Amino acid sequence: DVKVTQSSRYLVKRTGEKVFLECVQDMDHENMFWYRQDPGLGLRLIYFSYDVKMKEKGDIPEGYSVSREKKERFSLILESASTNQTSMYLCASSPRGGVTEAFFGQGTRLTVV
Amino acid sequence: SQELEQSPQSLIVQEGKNLTINCTSSKTLYGLYWYKQKYGEGLIFLMMLQKGGEEKSHEKITAKLDEKKQQSSLHITASQPSHAGIYLCGANGSARQLTFGSGTQLTVLP
Numbered sequence: 001d002v003k004v005t006q007s008s009r010y011l012v013k014r015t016g017e018k019v020f021l022e023c024v025q026d027m028d029h030e031n032m033f034w035y036r037q038d039p040g041l042g043l044r045l046i047y048f049s050y051d052v053k054m055k056e057k058g059d060i061p062e063g064y065s066v067s068r069e070k071k072e073r074f075s076l077i078l079e080s081a082s083t084n085q086t087s088m089y090l091c092a093s094s095p096r097g098g099v100t101e102a103f104f105g106q107g108t109r110l111t112v113v
Numbered sequence: 114s115q116e117l118e119q120s121p122q123s124l125i126v127q128e129g130k131n132l133t134i135n136c137t138s139s140k141t142l143y144g145l146y147w148y149k150q151k152y153g154e155g156l157i158f159l160m161m162l163q164k165g166g167e168e169k170s171h172e173k174i175t176a177k178l179d180e181k182k183q184q185s186s187l188h189i190t191a192s193q194p195s196h197a198g199i200y201l202c203g204a205n206g207s208a209r210q211l212t213f214g215s216g217t218q219l220t221v222l223p
Contacts, residue, residue, distance in 0.1 A: 004155075033211060040122070042201060042215035058210070090155060094211070101146055102203070102211055104155040 003027070006091050006105035013112050019078040021108055023091030029103075030096035032074035034058075034066065037088040037107075049074055050096070081112045116140075117202055119214035126192050127222050134187045134217045136202035142182045146203040150216075156201065159187075189219075197221045 007022035023032065031050050035043040035058075045058030047066040055066050063085060067075045074093075078085055088109050094102040116139040126132050136145070144163055148156040160169045162178035162185060169176050173190045189196055197220055203213040 035213070040215060042119075043203075043213040045210065045212055048210060056210075059212070088153070092156075092211070100144075101158045101161055103158070104148075106155045107153070109153065 004091055004093050004103050004105040006089075006108050008108050009106060011108055011110045013078075013081050013110065015082060015112055017078075017081050017112075019081045019110070019112075021076040021078075021089055021091075021110070023074045023076070023093075023105055024072055025074075025093040025103070026072065027093065027095075027103070028071065029093035030071070031094045031102075032068065033092040033094075033102065034064075034074065034076045035090045035092070036060070036085075037090055043090065046076065081110075083112050086110060086112045117204055117212060117214035119200075119202055119217050121217060122215065123218040123220070125220045125222065128193060129191055132189050132192055132219070134200050134202075134219075136185045136187070136214055138183045138204060140183070142178065142185070142204050144205040145176075145178055145182075145185045146211075147176050147185070147187050148201045148203060148213075150199040150201065152198070159200075192219075192221045194221045194223050 004025045033048040034046045049055045049068040065077045090107045091105040092102040118137045120135050147159040150156050160176045165180040165182045167178045175188045178185045199216045201216045
């Protein structure tokens, strides 16, 4: 079974802190995605990566950065956390090419106080 | 980017009733996915549709993609409390980017 693992289920951070959300997949997938989910807004794509060291902005990249140094790991970084970044963050991965399903992690619920 | 509109935003049905959720795209869909999410958890893949007119079923859930590949529907027959959750449609707008609709919150009353 494909497994996508997010490092934390729940996280509480203070405003201004630098926050790292980690995601690891074990199926050698090329594509990895970070989304945030808010009530009434669905899943919004923050960043995605289709190869090591490659990244592309999604729909809402402001306030975030990402890192993909290894194929299996995709990190989301909040450079200076703000209260409007309180949200559920979901990581996903999928194999390269064509139309294929994405596999999701369990999500990290981040609260910024 | 691909824009997906889902309707309704929320749905409350009595156990045993049928229901339909719709997903409409502003662009041609190259791949359309349906996922289900239990509250506070990750997304579980349900079905994927690619071809115009395609229809797939799994247990009591049927998904269809219209001939023009711009609209999909998810139909649940004889709903049960276990069907409750958030249903999301997702699509590949470009080869790599995967975007989602805003979701439909389904409540099934016993």
